[in-house]
Amino acid sequence: xxxxxxxxxxxxxxxxxxxxxxxxxxxxxxxxxxxxxxxxxxxxxxxxxxxxxxxxxxxxxxxxxxxxxxxxxxxxxxxxxxxxxxxxxxxxxxxx
Amino acid sequence: xxxxxxxxxxxxxxxxxxxxxxxxxxxxxxxxxxxxxxxxxxxxxxxxxxxxxxxxxxxxxxxxxxxxxxxxxxxxxxxxxxxxxxxxxxxxxxxxxxxxxxxxxxxxxxxxxxxxxxxxxxxxxxxxxxxxxxxxxxxxxxxxxxxxxxxxxxxxxxxxxxxxxxxxxxxx
Numbered sequence: 001x002x003x004x005x006x007x008x009x010x011x012x013x014x015x016x017x018x019x020x021x022x023x024x025x026x027x028x029x030x031x032x033x034x035x036x037x038x039x040x041x042x043x044x045x046x047x048x049x050x051x052x053x054x055x056x057x058x059x060x061x062x063x064x065x066x067x068x069x070x071x072x073x074x075x076x077x078x079x080x081x082x083x084x085x086x087x088x089x090x091x092x093x094x095x096x
Numbered sequence: 097x098x099x100x101x102x103x104x105x106x107x108x109x110x111x112x113x114x115x116x117x118x119x120x121x122x123x124x125x126x127x128x129x130x131x132x133x134x135x136x137x138x139x140x141x142x143x144x145x146x147x148x149x150x151x152x153x154x155x156x157x158x159x160x161x162x163x164x165x166x167x168x169x170x171x172x173x174x175x176x177x178x179x180x181x182x183x184x185x186x187x188x189x190x191x192x193x194x195x196x197x198x199x200x201x202x203x204x205x206x207x208x209x210x211x212x213x214x215x216x217x218x219x220x221x222x223x224x225x226x227x228x229x230x231x232x233x234x235x236x237x238x239x240x241x242x243x244x245x246x247x248x249x250x251x252x253x254x255x256x257x258x259x260x261x262x263x264x265x266x267x268x
Binding site (some may be wrong): 047048050051052053054055057058059060061062063065066 | 100101103105113115117119120121125126128129135138139140141143
């Protein structure tokens, strides 16, 4: 990476508050704002966990669907299980 | 094509969030799991809440209505309208939240299949960056929004730098 490119990247990071610039004679030492970075990745991690939980349940459901059941059979089984659990049966439109 | 169970989340612009995930199943099954209420209710949860209302009128200009409910928590409701349906590869729909006057988001879901495995791509375009940030605020610590604003500013800066294409603002 060229020196101008490095300067450009540092300027973007500085504007975003992820690094700060000091002053030491001719040098401009940059300091990493670790707290800001940690919070940014924490936000992404929270969002990721939300999707990840849903997708793991979807993995299990797809595994069941793949295990040789026709969609219609699965929906019927779901309906029976739903009644046992006291859940409402599938909507009237939920057939193919 | 990405591997089964591989999850990525990207924020290519301040209004967009792109989620991709691989699934070890053909895409017609994934399409069913996304569009049939009895199947969707089994996996699509909100934090601490399961989906108790799931009404889907799967046709162009057809509506859907979801409500997630959990003990001791406020109900979360969402409504939307289907704009495009191409079974089993593509769905485009709008999204609005009940009890939150946040405007309308657009969601595009694309399913691609390779050797019996599916790549799911979910692109959400929010009406504004503030709404996108609001969606993400739940369950986060108090400083997260501020930090997220910084991250969004960073992304916007990187993109505008790329748009202008030049190195004008380099090293004074």
